[in-house]
Amino acid sequence: MKKKVLIVEDDPVIVVSLEFLMTQNGFDVLLAKNGEEALEFANSANPDLILMDVMLPNKSGLEVCQELKTQPKYANTKIILVSAKGRGIDIDKGLALGADTYVTKPFSTRELVRKVRELLGEQIDAS
């Protein structure tokens, strides 16, 4: 069964690349535009991994991350935070609130795919 990846991103431009990447790598992709939708999808679809921007309208990615990680049912859901906020303190915040890893924009798409596969316990293509 295909693993599910939920992409939470309000920038439609980056969504194009991310959705294409995840689909090409064999994942089922769900899309959410903001934090509230992210929580709804998390509850209904139970994704294996959430690829989430930090700077979302209304509810930030940090807040969503904190809300998910305080609930035991999401203990095994992996979260990768993606953000233009790249200072050490921003990364520390994300990790302190329960994210599994933090990727700063601009990022290498190959590296991102590698991290997704690693977190989902899949074999990484060495090429």
Place this chain on the structure above:
Amino acid sequence: MHRRKKLLLLWFFFTLLIAISGVSTLFLFFHQLSPDNQKTFIHIVYPFRFYFILPSLIFFIGISYATKWVVDSFLIPLAQLDEELRLLIDANPSGRIAPKGHPLVQSLIHSINYGAEKTETLLNQVNQQIEFAKSDLEKENSVLAILIEEIKEGVIVCNREGSILLYNKKAHSLFSDHAQETSTSKSAYIGIGRSIFQLIESSLLEDTIEELNERHRNKESNLTQHFTNRSGNLLLDIEVIGLLDRKETLNGFIFVIQDLTANMSYLKPFENILHDFKEKIRSPLANIRSTIETLIDYPVVSQEQRTTFLDIIQQQSVELSSLLDSSLFSSLEHCHIASFLEQISLSDWLHSLQRKVKTETGLSIELSLNGCDGWVNIKRYFMSQALLHIIARLNTELAANSFRIELREKGKFALVELNWNGKGLEPESFQEWIVEPLPRDSEDAPISLSEILRYHDAEIWFQNDLSTKKNYLRLFLPKIEMEKTPDIVDKSVVLKERPLFYDFNLFDKAIQHPELNDIRLSEISYTVFDTETTGLNPSAGDEIISIGAVRIVNGRMLPNEMFEQLINPKRTIPQASIKIHGIHPEQLIDQPTIETVLPQFAQFVDKTVLVAHNAAFDMKFLQLKERDTGVAFKNSVLDTLMLSALAHPYQDSHSLDEIAHRFNIEIRGRHTALGDAMVTGELLLKLIPLLAEKGIVTLKQAIQTSKKTYYARLHY
């Protein structure tokens, strides 16, 4: 030889002499007789020999016991009494001599104790009167000490030669804490009597001092000079002020030191501008990059997909270009809040917030701090205003009147959770609240909660929990690491007096000459140290697991100039030794090895005389590590075990416990390296005047005379 043993040896030879005298007398008498008379003598005496031998034997044994009784009952107790009386007078007025020896001697001791009691009472009365007379002066000194201690700048005062006479807590933390962080750094320790040239780059300092000297010679009034100095990772601004005495002679300098690295908060707005710019360009760059990489890695795509990707690249490039023309400097108007960020404990801040809310709104907040003791770097006024504003809005718009703040720590961050019962908060309302300007009386530009949060790198969000009907506002705030205070295993080891950071008696003293031998013991700087080890055999693989040390300068122990470090011995620790020093293997796993610690210790003890109790033991451990660490201790060494034997040769024991009891020295932290070092230090200070009475005044005399004691034979 131990003097008590000498007395006993004297008794032995005396009784032997009596025996030999008796026998010799008889032999000489017999030898004087003619052969016939000798035969007659033998003929008469021999049948009655037992009547001669037995009484002679009884007489001999009697004399022997009698003289031994005199030695035990009088000579030895009186010799000990002599030492103990001097101890009572010079070092331990509250002590009392234990009665011993013959009842006559005991009676004398009782009289002495009675006299000591009277003297002590009189001394106490005199001291009370002195204390009363000094109390006003003490108050002034306390205020001055607090002033110097608590100001934010580092302050160091030194004499003309650069010998440090005074320094405050901030100066100590800027230099000493930093010195202990790196083993290879050339940073030295700060301390009374140490040289300022070891702390601050010499050429720069010499140039500054020369400039001030020149101005003084030219009778210029401006005797102040500034320079910056890099000390490891710190950038320091140093103001040097010439210190004139009443005769207008330049006899010292004051250094006022500001840590520019820690106080760069005035650059925060510029930092934020730079970060804003970086953040704004990241997204278009990320979009361009990911699109290009996707095209490279997945070349086989539909025409429609290819067109989409190319459009993305073009649009994002245009956006990137437009960013270069935008103005990002609008946030400079909020420079004022970025300055003067305060280091404050979370507990203190929340208590002050609680008071502020009560005063300004009448609302009560229950605080639940969960034992958190973290610190934050905030502008307290603005953060408190922001939360006060939120609470006031919750009260007026949602009729919330019961509030609770709970504090939790999550790694490097603090989570401040504001709870209230009643209606929940609408997301749109919250978004409005955080961007609207806060009400202020100041003429400065209005500022919103979101801007305050940005300057503090904080996040805020809310949650309405429908199941519990509780509403939460969560403030996520970075904590800061507070400056380390000196490590003390047992805080009670620190002396009760106010920490000593100054000694103006050193104003006129030159920096210690390397040739210490002829300097008076009372004027030398010492490092008194002790080690805890895995066992008693340094040559058989036992290792040091703890070093503790304290400095003595100008006859005073400096409780704020201490060295204490646990050491990973890279071997097992026998149970027998754990029972003595109480240090368990798990306490040492993360500690540095001797190769790291010994160079730091060598720096700490530089230009001082080393002192330890049974120093041969400790020095052997240090010497065995010379090859591995490259550190050789060339300092002169004094042993308080030997010095005690010199001062009180008639005492039976010179163990640290016994001597401490004799001198009425309180033992705190026994069998901890620092605790034992401090007891040894107090012991040294009490021994110095006693040695002086015996004519042992200089270091050279102390070392040479020590070699004659019995304990000088101890080797490890």
